[in-house]
Amino acid sequence: MGGVTVTPELLLFGGVAGAAALCAVGVVAFNNAIRSALCLVVNFFLLAFLYFTLNAEMMGITQVVVYTGAIMVLFLFVIMLLNLGGLKLVTEKFDYKRYAGILLGCGLFVVLGSQILPSLATIQARQLSPDLAKFGGPEAIGRTLFTSYVYPFEAVSVLLLVGIVGSILLAKRRL
Amino acid sequence: MNGVPLAAYIGLGMFMFTTGVVGVVIRRNPIVVFMCIELMLNAVNLTFLTFARYQMATYKSQVHMEQSLMAGQMMVIFVMAVAAAEVAVGLGIIMAIYRLRDNVDIDEMNVLRG
Numbered sequence: 564m565g566g567v568t569v570t571p572e573l574l575l576f577g578g579v580a581g582a583a584a585l586c587a588v589g590v591v592a593f594n595n596a597i598r599s600a601l602c603l604v605v606n607f608f609l610l611a612f613l614y615f616t617l618n619a620e621m622m623g624i625t626q627v628v629v630y631t632g633a634i635m636v637l638f639l640f641v642i643m644l645l646n647l648g649g650l651k652l653v654t655e656k657f658d659y660k661r662y663a664g665i666l667l668g669c670g671l672f673v674v675l676g677s678q679i680l681p682s683l684a685t686i687q688a689r690q691l692s693p694d695l696a697k698f699g700g701p702e703a704i705g706r707t708l709f710t711s712y713v714y715p716f717e718a719v720s721v722l723l724l725v726g727i728v729g730s731i732l733l734a735k736r737r738l
Numbered sequence: 739m740n741g742v743p744l745a746a747y748i749g750l751g752m753f754m755f756t757t758g759v760v761g762v763v764i765r766r767n768p769i770v771v772f773m774c775i776e777l778m779l780n781a782v783n784l785t786f787l788t789f790a791r792y793q794m795a796t797y798k799s800q801v802h803m804e805q806s807l808m809a810g811q812m813m814v815i816f817v818m819a820v821a822a823a824e825v826a827v828g829l830g831i832i833m834a835i836y837r838l839r840d841n842v843d844i845d846e847m848n849v850l851r852g
Contacts, residue, residue, distance in 0.1 A: 570741030580750045587754045587777055591761035596769050603773050606754075610780055613747070617791045618807075622783075622814050629818050634776065634825050641829045642769055645836050661764045668760035675752050686744040688792055695800075698807040707808045708815065715812070719819040726823030733830035736837075 576616070583609040596642050600635060607631045618691055618699045747788040754781035768832050768844045772825065779821050786810045786817070 586609065589602035607630045614623035697703060708716055754777055761774030790810020797803050836842050 568741075572741035573746070576742045576746055580746065584750060584753050584757075587757040590770070590773055590777060591757055591765065596767055599770050599773055603776065606777070607780065610784060613750075613784060614787055616742075617747075617787045619787045619791070619811055619814075622787060622811055625815070625818060626783075629822065630776075630780070634822060637825055637829060638769065638773065641832065644833070645769075645842065664760050664763035667763060668756045671759060672752060672756040675756070676749065679752070680745045680749055683745040683748055684743055686792060688740055688742070688744075690740060695803055695807065698804060699811070703808065704811060704815075707812060711808075712812045715816055719816055723819060723823050726826050730826040730830035733827065733834050 572616075576613075579609050579612055583613070597639070600638050600642060603638075604631050604635050607635070618696060620699045621701050621704045622699070744788065744792045747792075748785060751781045751785040751788065754778070754784070766844050768835075768842050768847075769829075771844060772828055772832075776821060776825070779817055783814045783817055786813045 583606050586602045586606035590599045590606065593599045593602065607626060611623040611626040611631075614620075614626055758774040758776075758778035758781065761777065762771050765771055765774065787810050790807055793806055797806060832842060835847065
């Protein structure tokens, strides 16, 4: 990537992206499930920041509310309910699977990166005009969701209903 | 963000996705496996939003730019909804297995019946 000039935005992005990548590694590397969950929370917050930098403000807010607010609380709830925080239940063993998995990951990253990244390295974002910049806001999202994407929206509502019923059915001792 | 090439965002998304794959393969705690799946879904979300923002660089007409911006964000909304449903059902299954067996090591779950 010889043609890339270092801008303040690039430095900021590098810091946030580095922290997010570090947290992603932490999710996998920590033995303690609660530490993994907290790493994931930090990762989601940093991702929300990156969504803001991509002019997707509404998605950034949704990321914080839905992921860090609802889904991670559910995770922590179940971890504490099952008392999985300690090491006594699931001990991570050193075996061939771990090395095979890390090797697989490195291979996947190298293959994907060598095929995809070189062709994208020089593409820069276009400056957004003010009337295009408002397309990350709630008004534009809502309008599109209820016009062009109304059938997928209905399908998702049915899916969520099925999810609610299913999880109640699974979690209840006796109906 | 202006001044950041497309490859930087895609590289981060790829790294997070790969980390999630490795986590799913090597971890034995089912809740951590779920977290790694969330990591992968978020990597994909980041990629969707990045392409929604950047692929406009090749478009000429205003309508196409608007459609590009909205389509990526719509996909992210649906991915989030599916992730929420998946987590609710998945954690319910983990609770049910734990109640049945008092052990949630994922390597020992090799039969579908209780």
